[in-house]
Amino acid sequence: MLAEIITIGDEILIGQIIDTNSAYISKELNKIGVKVYQITSIQDDRDHILQSFNDAKKHVDLVIVTGGLGPTKDDVTKQTFCDFFEDTLVEDMNVVENVKQLFKKYQLNKPLPANFQQAMVPSKATILANLHGTAPGMWMEKDNVVFVSLPGVPYEMKHLLQEEVLPRVVKRFNRPFIYHKTLLTYGLGESAIAERIANWENNLPESIKLAYLPSLGRVRLRLSSTGKNEKLLQESIDSQMDVLRGMLSDIAVGFEDETSIVGRIAHILTQKDQTLSLAESCTGGSIVEQITIEAGASSFFLGSIVPYKTELKTKILGVPSSLIKKHSVVSIEVAESMAINCCKLFDTDFSIATTGIAGPTKGDGKDEVGTVCIAIGTPHGVISEKFSFGNDRFRVIEKSTNKAFEMLLKEISKN
């Protein structure tokens, strides 16, 4: 059971937006046993769309098309659907009604003629009601291949996929099970890991695939398998993963499918009924943003401060100005004082404090761009470390954030 995802619209091809829809759709299809064969982004051009539809039809059972359904002129998708399916557009009264309802509920003005054009749909299409926008989804078939058209607005696409498309795919197709499990590791390179686990990897059953996914300071190791017996599949991957985790116990953080590193921190703190606060200078809110984006953060996270201006480290956090003067603002000593005072100010068990030079300029300090000090306040004292993270601002912030989470996880995992 294979699928292709086709996105229509210039904005991806000129790099104006990043295609997050396809990643979401791929993940959801995988969960119900549908393998994505290819993702293709094309212009909203009739010939190019037709060619992609014909190519896709040769290789896959299901084609999911997103984009190209807006009420304005840059869209040719629906007419091309008609050409491909030898069909014509007709007015769908349910869609007309939906447009009226949406405007009544959410808009000050009345719907315009352009909004009602959304109700013109191919006569052979099964219409998928879009409760969150005016463009409906469409389900059509040709030579046993299913084509689904969805609006490109992520929120609308997601609802239609979950409520209308996936249940229909489950009913319409026989699918195997696909099972992935991903181990997160920190601190060792791809090749060094490969060398360490070579014997085990060479003896993996044919049916299990291992992938290495490296990024800044981390390598994720993914085991995948496809089959008819869900239980057997999970058992074989889980038992291989146990072996892998055992070989990498010094660098393994947890499983990605269960949890990210933030998820793991949240889980441990919540379970131990302990709390966290933050004092972020050079990371400028990157840490707090990653913590609060997860639901349930309020059960362990109390608050955070970004003392961007040096004087605020003294005024609000109470870091002695003499300490800053003596050691410079980017120092182990200042980071530790920030962490200790952060625990006091917010009354928490743990804290993270960062101070450093993200760049591109050095500021008023004597330290090089990329110098970062991170401290973790704990119920038993404070630990800290000084790093050089290079001269790329984005990377300095990202690496500092990752390192801070890694240091915190180590501390909260102790007894």
Added chain:
Amino acid sequence: MLAEIITIGDEILIGQIIDTNSAYISKELNKIGVKVYQITSIQDDRDHILQSFNDAKKHVDLVIVTGGLGPTKDDVTKQTFCDFFEDTLVEDMNVVENVKQLFKKYQLNKPLPANFQQAMVPSKATILANLHGTAPGMWMEKDNVVFVSLPGVPYEMKHLLQEEVLPRVVKRFNRPFIYHKTLLTYGLGESAIAERIANWENNLPESIKLAYLPSLGRVRLRLSSTGKNEKLLQESIDSQMDVLRGMLSDIAVGFEDETSIVGRIAHILTQKDQTLSLAESCTGGSIVEQITIEAGASSFFLGSIVPYKTELKTKILGVPSSLIKKHSVVSIEVAESMAINCCKLFDTDFSIATTGIAGPTKGDGKDEVGTVCIAIGTPHGVISEKFSFGNDRFRVIEKSTNKAFEMLLKEISKN
């Protein structure tokens, strides 16, 4: 002059990572007049790669391939390149030397045999030196079509593209100029804008293309054109953009190619020598993160606090607990008090304060999920507004953040 981008690797097809590389490459190619015809993501499977190469060769002049170059087993790309170009792998001594140098500089351990496999390259390839990683880039030609292979790690890919690929593309191909200009608007829907500018749009010259790009609460309007005379191209787009901006002056925020809304806020505050602080409750650091990710934030941004726990609004920000008790924590009154006290605490001209229920649960308040109050502290007082942003946590945070920036921009733009 057309290009195709092909990404190799399962991680995009199973939705484990989002393809940001292709957006970056597209944007950079556009700047030098290369139009991206298609972006294709495929598995690291020999037959699929060969088929995609052959398809691409029919339509474009340049194929940029990313991914599939790691030192571990999940990669078949280089061998497939050899098959496609009827070539064999040979050892490149410069790459060997680069691997040695990188390990000396950045790693504690010595390079492993797997690391030196990176030096095995097709004999016909021009090798593009990768100073930031062990996998080199490669440039090959077949029947007048150029194929470039780059590692998938974003940082390495970006350096190779900028330093090795783009200069070679500029030399090798005759390219037209491509010019885009995008107007950011807030507060009016796609159809309503289309209706208002219909006359102008219908009379646009054939050579200029208009695209509508809607997202939460905003519509971006992009004018694009391609031609040989760069100056003429810019002039014709700029003058049409002036007309468009004039018609939409009540909802236009600025041009996207120049600046985002945060960039515009930064520009105005820096120019007026005024300062900003933040008190973010329900947005949980999403606002501060967007401000500090930009270089130069320290010239106007002094600091921020995330008082996630209700008591901290009183303890650190000084919001009277009687006020919270009387009006509830999600109220105009509390938001305004937060904004006023935030200006005082951080000693700034302006502040943003947010308080609300992002969900998924209601918490202890009586308000519905999605209720958000935003206040802007100014030198002349405080303004505020209450919103209902629906019941999706991510959207509540994103909408609140966008709305807060919009409200702040309005205030700082006065006089």
